Amino acid sequence: MLLVLSGCAAAPASAPVATPIPAPTPPALSDTDRQTLAEKAQATLRADLVSTYPGVDVPTVTRERFLRLNEAAPVISACMTAEGFPSYATLSDAVAGYVPPGREQANAIASYICTTRFPLDPKYSVPSNDSQLTYLYLYQTTVLIPCLAFAHITVDPPPTLKDFIDSNHVEGGSAAVWTPVLKGAAGALGDGISKQCPIMPEHLKD
Numbered sequence: 001m002l003l004v005l006s007g008c009a010a011a012p013a014s015a016p017v018a019t020p021i022p023a024p025t026p027p028a029l030s031d032t033d034r035q036t037l038a039e040k041a042q043a044t045l046r047a048d049l050v051s052t053y054p055g056v057d058v059p060t061v062t063r064e065r066f067l068r069l070n071e072a073a074p075v076i077s078a079c080m081t082a083e084g085f086p087s088y089a090t091l092s093d094a095v096a097g098y099v100p101p102g103r104e105q106a107n108a109i110a111s112y113i114c115t116t117r118f119p120l121d122p123k124y125s126v127p128s129n130d131s132q133l134t135y136l137y138l139y140q141t142t143v144l145i146p147c148l149a150f151a152h153i154t155v156d157p158p159p160t161l162k163d164f165i166d167s168n169h170v171e172g173g174s175a176a177v178w179t180p181v182l183k184g185a186a187g188a189l190g191d192g193i194s195k196q197c198p199i200m201p202e203h204l205k206d
Contacts, residue, residue, distance in 0.1 A: 021142070024135040026205055027126050037122035038063070049112045053105050061113050066121040069093070069205075079114035092194035123205050132204055133165045139201040140180055147197035148180065155180035 029037075046058060067075055073089035080087040080097060085107050087097030099107045128136065141158050148155055158164065159178050167177045180199065 021135060021138045022131075024132040024204065025129070026123065026132060027129055029123055029126065034122045037125055038066075038119060041119060041122070041125065042116060045112060045115060049108060052108060056105065056109065059109065059113055061116040063119060064117045067118050068121060069124060069200075070202075072118075072120060075118050076114050079118060080110055083110035083113060085110050091192060121205075126205075128168065128204070130165055133168050134161065136201065136204055137161050137164050140199070143201070144180055144197055144199060148193070151193055151197065153193060153197075 042063075049058060050056060070093070073093045073095050077087040077089045077095045077097070080095065085097055085099065085103075087095050090096050137158070145155055145158070156178065158180070159167070164178055170177075
């Protein structure tokens with residue numbers, strides 16, 4: 001259960017009041033479902049590599065385990081570093097590093113190796129259901145927006161809960177899906193704000 005802290009945009013001395021947001025109920029995935037999704041994601045990885053570098057010698061890689069979102073950047077960056085491309089996890093949970101000129105294909109192969117050894121758990125690729133979308137909406141509108149406002153960051157105004165859910169259910173995605181886009185928070189400031197006020201709540205897919 002997520003607690004909404006009302007009053008967090010007020011003066012620092014004010015005591016926030018905790019209000020619970022009902023925990024979501026993620027779709028159930030069978031072992032067969034997980035394996036099917038994992039194989040599909042792996043096939044896409046391979047196809048993307050071959051499409052970008054025709055004739056590339058695709059290495060044979062064995063999956064070691066699935067990753068949770070909060071460990072993906074540290075694990076993948078450590079793997080990339082071990083593969084010869086020093087990388088690090090940013091504050092916004094991305095993987096960053098330098099690719100020397102002429103080493104683009106080798107870097108792509110290293111990325112393929114690492115993301116094949118350590119793919120994201122297939123549950124993250126399953127579309128969110130109404131309980132998850134409600135959880136996300138309530139978090140972003142009652143926790144995230146006040147947090148960003150306290151940091152003087154402006155966001156796009158949210159739609160109604162119904163419109164938010166409906167737009168997320170449009171087949172193939174929708175440009176109308178709302179997300180609180182940070183304005184004027186690029187670079188290091190953006191990384192810091194992303195850590196202080198995470199755009200996505202924990203346990204959305206768990």
